[in-house]
Amino acid sequence: MGERAKEWLLAAGAGAAVGALSAAAVIDLLSRSKRRERYARDLLESNGMTTGNTRSSKHLGSLGSSALLSDEVVSEQLTRNIQFFGMDSQKKVTESYVVVIGLGGVGSHAASMLLRSGVGRLLLVDFDQVSLSSLNRHAVATRDDVGTSKALCLKKHFSMIYPECQIDAKVQLYDASSEEEILSGQPDFVLDCIDNIDTKVSLLAACVRRGLKVLSAMGAGARADPSRIRVADLRESSNDPLSRSVRYRLKKEHGIEGGIPVVFSLEKPKAKLLPFQASKEEETPSDYQIVPGFRVRIIPVLGTIPAIFGQVMASYVVTQLAGLDFQTEPVVNLDLDHYRILHQRLIEHEELMYGTAEQVLVDAEEVMYIVKELWRGRSARDQSQDTGRKMWRSVNELMLxxxxxxxxxxxxxxxxxxxxxxDAHESTTLDRIKEQEPEFYSMVSRVLKRAEMEFAL
Structure with missing residues (x-):
């Protein structure tokens, strides 16, 4: 046989071998693809997505984190987390159970990243529906989801992202009557993403009472600077009206002064609640309430900030679940010593006038709010003067x-x-002030009414 013929035969044999290998690879790829499709379909069905059932059935993921993480699809999906945490720590995340209450801009992003990080079980709670105006900040909702429950919307999308997660969705308002149903089951973490102060205070108090780990989101609306978002104890949060109100209510109503981590912004809000505008003259705000007591006025929101709040919450919780030790940056308030002096001055004055300081219901942080926000560092009788940089020279001559x-x-x-x-104020009465100085009386009443409204008193 000639050399040329041998070359042809070798080439033909090599081609046949390569063709056989290629065919085998294609067949294997198609087989794996079908297995994955069938696997995902089974999980979707077990998650209630084909029946519309909002309760989770038995999941393949419930077999255990070791078996779940050994699956080629799951391990590849979570490979970056596994590389970051290590397998043992990722198992802790995969075995965890987290409750997220409030599924708007903050809560939807927090829940989404918990899911993508491999949290094994999620309970999603919200009574509200997706609206068109939600789409500037919601994590997964589309126009097709408008009008549907936020909880069921997330469950639908989540079951397509990570179907191994056991997802329960409750279209429900958290309150005292639903506390046991929502907080039972020993969750590893509870995320408070509620924007109603009464419900938020009730939830946080319940978590403290039950010994549950909870992370709370403070005000994300009307802010634009992502570099000023912090995680700290509730006692350290500042420049945030919602933080002040929550702190005050928890202390006054439940005797809780701290120990709750919160996500908040050091940035002062750049806008206030927009005024209520009815479509008809005879309509009132209560006509638009989905649930009695919940506000219908809205605050302007730059969608990126709630999203970052949610991402920060998810990162904090996932690292806690994984056992990753890190310390949050301390919040430094260089002015606080000045307010502590004013607070101590108030205590001493109360003891002198009333024989006790038991009726002092404010702390140094709240004194800061009273002095800076209500009275602008000036005497109530001298509100026309602009002290500017001389504020502390004036404060050193003032008292509450x-x-x-x-x-x-x-x-x-x-x-x-x-x-x-x-002394002159202590020796007079409100009736006399109202009669002799009606303008001063009205001005002070307006200022104190503002504090009452901001703290929901």
Whole structure:
């Protein structure tokens, strides 16, 4: 046989071998693809997605984190997390159970990243529906989801992202009557993404009482600077009206002064609640409430900030679940010593006037709010003067006293006055002030009413 013929035969044999290998590879690829499709379909069905059932059935993922993470699809999907945490820590995440309450801009992003990080079981709770205006900040909702429950919307999308997760969705309002149903089952973490202060305070108090780990989101609306978002204890949060109100209510109603981590922004809100606008003259805000007591006025929201809040919450929780040890950056408030002095001055004045300081219902953080936000560092009787940089020179000559001596020294009953004005105020009555100085009386009443509204008193 000639050399040329041998070359042809060798080439033909090699081609046949390569063809056989290629065919085998294609067949294997198609087989694996079909197996994955069947696997995903079975999981979707077990998640109730084909029946519309909102309760999770038995999942393949419930076989255990070791078996689940050994699956080629799951291990590849979570490979970056496994590389970051290590297999043992990722198993802790995969075995965990997290409850997310409030599924708007913050909660949807937090829940989404918990899911993508491999959390094994999620309970998603929200009574509200997806609206068109939700789409500027919601993690997964589309126009097709408008009008559907936020909880069921997330469950639908989540079951296509990571079908191994056991997902329960409750179209429900959290309150005292639903506490046991929502918080039972020993969740490893609870995420509070609620924007209603009454419900938020109730949830946080319940978590503390039950000994559950909870992370709470404070105000994300009307802010634009992502570099000022922090995680800290509730006692350290500042420049946030919602934080102040929650802190005050928890202390006053439940005796809780701290120990709750929160995500908040050091940035002052750049806008306030928009005024209510009815489509008909006879309509009132209550006509638009989905649930009685929930606000219908809205606050302007830059969609990126709630999303970052949610991402921060998910990162904090996942690292906690995995056992990754890190320390959050401390919040430094260089002015706080000044307010502690004013707080101590108030305590001493109360003891002198009333024989006890038991009726002092504010702490140094709340004194800061009263002095800076309500009275702008000036005496209530000197509100026209612009002290500017000389604020602390003025504050060093000021003190807090009760406006109404029959009420406790709380946020909505304290005015800032000069030392020389304090004695005169203590020796008069509100009726006399109202009669002799009606403009001053009205001005102080308006300011204190603002505090009452901001703290939902």
């Amino acid at each position: 006293v009760r406006w109404d001596k029959s009420k406790a020294a709380g946020i909505s009953n304290l005015i800032l006055v000069k030392f020389s004005e304090a």
